[in-house]
Each structure stands twice: as C-alpha cells, then as structure tokens.
Amino acid sequence: MKIAIDAMGGDFAPQAVIEGTLLASEELPSDVKLILIGKEQVIQELLHTPTLASNNIEIIHAEEVVEMGEHPTKALTQKTKSSIAIGYGMLKAGQVNAFCSAGNTGAMHVGAMFSIKAIEGVMRPCLSSHVPKEDGSYGVILDIGANAECKPDVLEQFAVIGSIYAKHILGIKNPRVGLMNIGEEEQKGTQILQSTHQLLKANSKINFIGNIEGRDVYSDKADVIVCDGYTGNVILKMAESVYDVMHKRGLEDEFFAKFNYEAIGGSPILGVNGNVVIGHGVSSPLAIKNMILLAKKMAESNIYLNIKQALSS
Structure with missing residues (x-):
C-alpha cells in the first residue's frame, strides 16, 4: 500500500x-x-x-x-x-x-x-467527520461543509453513503441514520427537511430512525447524522470550540478530548x-x-x- x-x-x-x-x-x-x-x-x-x-x-x-x-x-x-x-x-x-x-x-x-x-451516480461528493459518542464509540456526520445547500435527493444520497462508510470504516453492521432537524416529528423543519424525511423513510437501503435534534448528536441515538454542509460545519466548529474553551480553562475530560480536531486528523471526501x-x-x-x-x-x-x-x- x-x-x-x-x-x-x-x-x-x-x-x-x-x-x-x-x-x-x-x-x-x-x-x-x-x-x-x-x-x-x-x-x-x-x-x-x-x-x-x-x-x-x-x-x-x-x-x-x-x-x-x-x-x-x-x-x-x-x-x-x-x-x-x-x-x-x-x-x-x-x-x-x-x-x-x-x-x-x-x-x-x-x-x-x-x-x-x-x-x-453521485450528485454531490461530500465531506464527512467522525462524531464521538458518550459510550466511547464513534458515528459519522455528513456533509460538514462541501455543500452549504442541499436538495432532498442529495441528502438522501448522503444517508446511503454515510451508511456504507459507517459499516466499512467504523464497523457498524446496521448503521442507524438520523436526519438533523429542529424536532423529532415528521412535519418539523423546512420543506426540504420534510421532503427528505419522506425519502429516507421509504429507502430500503438504510436503517432510518427518523429526525434527531442537536441534543442527540453525541448520544447513541444515531450512527449516521445527515445534514447539509452549512449545518454540519456549524456543529463541527461548535464541538471544536468546546474543546478549546475547556483546554484553556484547564478542564480535562476523556470524552471532550475527542472534540479536538487532532483526534481524528482529517475529513474524508466521500x-x-x-x-x-x-x-x-x-x-x-x-x-x-x-x-x-x-x-x-x-x-x-x-x-x-x-x-x-x-x-x-
């Protein structure tokens, strides 16, 4: 190699x-x-x-x-x-x-x-990042910045790509896919997110568990988090800032240490x-x-x- x-x-x-x-x-x-x-x-x-x-x-x-x-x-x-x-x-x-x-x-x-x-067949290649979970494992989030705005069919494809990545790179047999939204109900969010929800719900290639919220990012609720690049980048940068603030204040924690960009090293283009x-x-x-x-x-x-x-x- x-x-x-x-x-x-x-x-x-x-x-x-x-x-x-x-x-x-x-x-x-x-x-x-x-x-x-x-x-x-x-x-x-x-x-x-x-x-x-x-x-x-x-x-x-x-x-x-x-x-x-x-x-x-x-x-x-x-x-x-x-x-x-x-x-x-x-x-x-x-x-x-x-x-x-x-x-x-x-x-x-x-x-x-x-x-x-x-x-x-890929409509828009995307950037992904690993997401640390409280139980010590990792999930994946995509997109995190390559595509600021995405149509429903593009987000649906991110879910498929993310599931394949989670299976082969993270070793998760049947990755659970969550759509980042402002509420769990199907009718929540923008029209794009509502339409995406229906596409993911009907897609037999993925294990879609519904909408997830910001508070669910680091829980074990989903293995694949799907969002547009604008939202994903905000989530990623917020996590990095949490680590920076804690580090400056001398607060050390095994979980939050994984928010440090050095822990993963980079973002794959998928x-x-x-x-x-x-x-x-x-x-x-x-x-x-x-x-x-x-x-x-x-x-x-x-x-x-x-x-x-x-x-x-």
Missing part, C-alpha cells in the same frame, strides 16, 4: 507534516509506503535530522505549492507541478492508494472533481473515485499522523469502491 501526503500543505508545513508522517510510519507495517510530495531539498534536510528518519518514506519532488489563500481553480490550473496536482495525478494513475493534505481545502475539492472525478482525506489547516504532527492512519483504513476497506458498487446496484 502507498499513501501520498502533501508535504507542503498546512499552516505549519513542511515541518509538522514531516514529523506527523514519521509518527505514522512508526505505527504502520513495513509494507505501507508513505510518499511525501513537495520540495525535495527542503524535505531531505528535515528527514536527515537524526530524529527525522524512516525507511518506509519516499519523496516525490514538486516545484510548486498551492498557498492557503489562493483561488482553488485558478491555482490548480496554473500550478500543474504543485504538490496537490501531483498527488491527485498519482491517485488517478493508481500509483498510490490514498492522498492526504492539510493544504488549501478548496483546491483539494476542485482537484478531486477535475482529476479522479465523482463516482458515477463520493469520488479514490481515497482522499483533507486535514485541518492548522494541523499538528499528531493530527497529520491520524490523518494518515485514517487514509490507510479507507484504503484497506476500499470504501470508495463499496460506495460505487452500492450506487450502481
């Missing part, structure tokens, strides 16, 4: 990315190769430091870097030799099994759509022809390590192929 990592992506790249890659390499078997894509000389200088050395790491040179503030489409069009462009090129060619980056989120989205492209994980722009070495480990799990399960098969049937 080969996992490509954008060495130049993130506010603290390349140092944090390389350190995180080395942390991951220590936990991975020798047959998993980690490929750092970026400015070779810079990477080599860091890897030659006594504390930064590993036998299962390769380097692919990339002359250009897509900066965090650049316009995604324009940057990828003009910077064909950037680490993001090369990473997607390798993924498309089958040279790597997954690609990770904590760089420009928009460029990662655009790169996915124009290189490996959406799986046939619905595209390949395994892609986007990390937080401020990713630390620990976050990079967990982003890589998540990418490995996705590659092992062939999650995108499972989604492709489910939608084709």
Whole structure:
C-alpha cells in the first residue's frame, strides 16, 4: 500500500507534516509506503535530522505549492507541478492508494472533481467527520461543509453513503441514520427537511430512525447524522470550540478530548473515485499522523469502491 501526503500543505508545513508522517510510519507495517510530495531539498534536510528518519518514506519532488489563500481553480490550473496536482495525478494513475493534505481545502475539492472525478451516480461528493459518542464509540456526520445547500435527493444520497462508510470504516453492521432537524416529528423543519424525511423513510437501503435534534448528536441515538454542509460545519466548529474553551480553562475530560480536531486528523471526501482525506489547516504532527492512519483504513476497506458498487446496484 502507498499513501501520498502533501508535504507542503498546512499552516505549519513542511515541518509538522514531516514529523506527523514519521509518527505514522512508526505505527504502520513495513509494507505501507508513505510518499511525501513537495520540495525535495527542503524535505531531505528535515528527514536527515537524526530524529527525522524512516525507511518506509519516499519523496516525490514538486516545484510548486498551492498557498492557503489562493483561488482553488485558478491555482490548480496554473500550478500543474504543485504538490496537490501531483498527488491527485498519482491517485488517478493508481500509483498510490490514498492522498492526504492539510493544504488549501478548496483546491483539494476542485482537484478531486477535475482529476479522479465523482463516482458515477453521485450528485454531490461530500465531506464527512467522525462524531464521538458518550459510550466511547464513534458515528459519522455528513456533509460538514462541501455543500452549504442541499436538495432532498442529495441528502438522501448522503444517508446511503454515510451508511456504507459507517459499516466499512467504523464497523457498524446496521448503521442507524438520523436526519438533523429542529424536532423529532415528521412535519418539523423546512420543506426540504420534510421532503427528505419522506425519502429516507421509504429507502430500503438504510436503517432510518427518523429526525434527531442537536441534543442527540453525541448520544447513541444515531450512527449516521445527515445534514447539509452549512449545518454540519456549524456543529463541527461548535464541538471544536468546546474543546478549546475547556483546554484553556484547564478542564480535562476523556470524552471532550475527542472534540479536538487532532483526534481524528482529517475529513474524508466521500463520493469520488479514490481515497482522499483533507486535514485541518492548522494541523499538528499528531493530527497529520491520524490523518494518515485514517487514509490507510479507507484504503484497506476500499470504501470508495463499496460506495460505487452500492450506487450502481
């Protein structure tokens, strides 16, 4: 297995990315190769430091870097030799099994759509995130920012995709799907949510348990939380802020520690022809390590192929 990592992506790249890659390499078997894509000389200088050395790491040179503030489409069009462009090129060619980056989120989205492209039948690829539960397990929430507004049929497809992810990545045999709303009753919420409720209720491919509310997010009520990207992003950022406030006040708790973005490491793009994980722009070495480990799990399960098969049937 080969996992490509954008060495130049993130506010603290390349140092944090390389350190995180080395942390991951220590936990991975020798047959998993980690490929750092970026400015070779810079990477080599860091890897030659006594504390930064590993036998299962390769380097692919990339002359250009897509900066965090650049316009995604324009940057990828003009910077064909950037680490993001090369990473997607390798993924498309089958040279790597997954690609990770904590760089420009928009460029990662655009790169996915124009290189490996959406799986046939997928209306809108989405971003997902793991949701910690009070019992120690995890669920999944989607979308968390890729699609601010969604029609009912798109939300219904998120439910199917999320169920496949929960089954193959989280190991949940019959994932329970909940629709995020302002009340449990079918008639609650916007017209879009009411229509979505009816579609999910009639879909035999999922285990729909009805509407859920904000207070249910971290309970064991649902394994898959379906919402538009606007709502999902607010929920995700609120959770991160809770951790930040508690950390600043010196309050430590095992459950709330999972709200820290570093615990998961990144957000998979689901619905595209390949395994892609986007990390937080401020990713630390620990976050990079967990982003890589998540990418490995996705590659092992062939999650995108499972989604492709489910939608084709």
